[in-house]
Amino acid sequence: MNSVKILAINPSPTEISKAVRISNNLHKKHGPFDGIFFLGDVITEDGSLPEELDEPVASIFHFEGVRKYEGSEKSKLKFMKQCGILRLASGIRVGYVSGKLDDIESDMEKVFANQFLDILVTYQWPTTIAKEEKLSLVGDSRLNDLLEWTRPRYWFCVGSNNGRFFERLPFKWDDDRVTRFISLGQQGTQDKWYYAFNLNLDPLMDKEGVSKFGEKPQIQQKEAPVEIESRKRKLEGPEVRVKREKKNVAPENCFFCVSNAKAELHMIISIADYSYMTVAKGPLTTRDKLGFSGHGLIIPIGHYPTFSKYRDAEEPDKKVEETKLFKEIEQYQKSVVSMFTSLGDYKVVFWEISRANAIHHHIQFVPLEAKLEEHFETQMKKQIAYNQKKYGSNLVYTKDMESEKLSQLINNGDYMQIRIVGPDSETKYVFELIEDNVDLQFPRRVLAFLMKLGRRVIWDKCRETLLEEASQKDVFREKFQPFDFSKEKNNNK
Ligand SMILES: [Zn+2]
Known part of the structure; x- marks a missing residue:
């Protein structure tokens, strides 16, 4: 030892x-x-x-x-x-x-x-x-x-x-x-x-x-975080078909583990009991419309690759949808939708890619101008066709999958889900993932072209400075405050 x-x-x-x-x-x-x-x-x-x-x-x-x-x-x-x-x-x-x-x-x-x-x-x-x-x-x-x-x-x-x-x-x-x-x-x-x-x-x-001690410490350039996305990014482009070797990333090195000393605390908007919310690194959306990007992530606190792995370890007698984690994340999503709705005619697009051999599950979201929703599916079909031609991938989706089938998938399978959610509407596009080579940037790509932000497809090229990231978080947190149930809970106790 x-x-x-x-x-x-x-x-x-x-x-x-x-x-x-x-x-x-x-x-x-x-x-x-x-x-x-x-x-x-x-x-x-x-x-x-x-x-x-x-x-x-x-x-x-x-x-x-x-x-x-x-x-x-x-x-x-x-x-x-x-x-x-x-x-x-x-x-x-x-x-x-x-x-x-x-x-x-x-x-x-x-x-x-x-x-x-x-x-x-x-x-x-x-x-x-x-x-x-x-x-x-x-x-x-x-x-x-x-x-x-x-x-x-x-x-x-x-x-x-x-x-x-x-x-x-x-x-x-x-x-x-x-x-x-x-x-x-x-x-x-x-x-x-x-x-x-x-x-x-x-x-x-x-x-x-x-x-x-006593000397003025030199401020070190913060080391680039060991970031999961950057590994994933290697799968883009021509390499998309390269078989991915399974990486074991321990919580100490996991970018999404809050307990990790490397965690990007300046980006955290809110922390609840089982999950937390941060602004995105290299956000897709810009500040133009709302004064902040609005691109965020909801992340389980525990280091689990999928909801079902969390369930197996923490609440084994339940279905994924009945777990405390899943319910809390639903609550975050509701709050996020309420927030963006209060800021204008917006819906929210949530997306997640859930695979048993992933590292630490997370759900991303961006605000979407409501008028763009009708073009979403067309744009997505274009992208599917493009991926098929370019990488030979075979992406098949089900719109508004029947709930029992969806539950099966969430509890047992690998999937990609993109949902467009408004205050009283929700459209789900669910992809059952069978092959191992997945274009992890697919949802971002579709949204980038839909929003005419093609130049922002690659997150790494949209990286912001620490200060900008902290300021994104500050604005987001301020707007989110009235909807933050975790905050309310903490204050009332
Ligand atoms: Zn982790």
């Missing part, structure tokens, strides 16, 4: 039982975790304790936060008092400092001086880092010495009652140790609120130091 897996979560004190369930699920899917840490407070402002918790499948440690917690004998979580060092089974050393710092200020040196740590958990940030970010409210200068004393490989904190997501560029000490500093947002907010990672048992394996 060279490394262990660790999970850090900033739970909402009113949602502790859900946080435990999520931890258990993540443990099953991405674990086993050597330790799970609940940061911040686990008791609510009125002092009440979590109740009715599922049994944690791995040890969950929590700390005092800023609200006084005396510990409870009944608790299924492991309470670590204000200040100390915990050693996990693997030997990983975890230091923690929480609660009112006045009470422990004098102990801190005794406990931590020259105690190098693998992980350090605090509530506030040290002001040395808070100042770099010009954030004075999240910092406490009494934590500053800890950095030098413990040189933690990971420092986790929350900063404030509602948490604040921030990840500093890693920095290197003169002995080549590397420190990463991560502050998490709170469960139920749009910020990243949990962090799962591999920790090498040997600290010198942490190589990615980019600057010495």
Whole structure:
């Protein structure tokens, strides 16, 4: 064993039982975790304790936060008092400092001086880092010495009652140790609120130091994400018939896994319980009409290639359509349709390609001017004929497939589905996929020509800068706000 897996979560004190369930699920899917840490407070402002918790499948440690917690004998979580060092089974050393710092200020040196740590958990940030970010409210200068004393490989904190997501560029000490500093947002907010990672048992394996602490870190050009679409794109054009070798992409490298450190968090519009929604990379539609592209994706949170694989693993006694995931995604789709309808005479085109040997399922959508719908099928037929001539593919579709047959397909087969949905209308075009070589860009191609956006067929050529992507997300989120059921739910709880 060279490394262990660790999970850090900033739970909402009113949602502790859900946080435990999520931890258990993540443990099953991405674990086993050597330790799970609940940061911040686990008791609510009125002092009440979590109740009715599922049994944690791995040890969950929590700390005092800023609200006084005396510990409870009944608790299924492991309470670590204000200040100390915990050693996990693997030997990983975890230091923690929480609660009112006045009470422990004098102990801190005794406990931590020259105690190098693998992980350090605090509530506030040290002001040395808070100042770099010009954030004075999240910092406490009494934590500053800890950095030098413990040189933690990971420092986790929350900063404030509602948490604040921030990840500093890693920095290197003169002995080549590397420190990463991560502050998490709170469960139920749009910020990243949990962090799962591999920790090498040997600290010198942490190589990615980019600057010495105190030096201004150089902003690195963000590495191109390991993106599934770019692999898929190789199948375009003449290579479309090349037999695809099955790629095993683990959640750590999966572009659609939110738990992955590489996930593009600046693009996320909304996160619900089983799925989330983001703006698209290299959007097909432009900002011209609505002020934002409107091209988005709805993605299951779990790393499953299809709905049916999710069902098999998570809700095996049900049909796909009855699963919580499927229902929640339907809810997202409804909200998206309501949103675009409120912005003008629009329908929404949703498309998905579901194949057992895919990587992580997702559904894409764009707004479609309602008047274009009548030309859709003709355009699609043209494209089918073109693909047949050019690649010898044989795409056959059924319009408004009978529901029992569609259910069969969704539960057992590979399919491509394109749906045009309005507030009270829905037309489905369903393709049963039998061959392995599928033109994954087919729906985009049809829509591009339908909307006279032929120059935007290839998503990679439509890539935007990080700032543009973030701004697409901001506008989308603002418009989506009134329709975002996940948000509503979070606020009401
Ligand atoms: Zn994934």
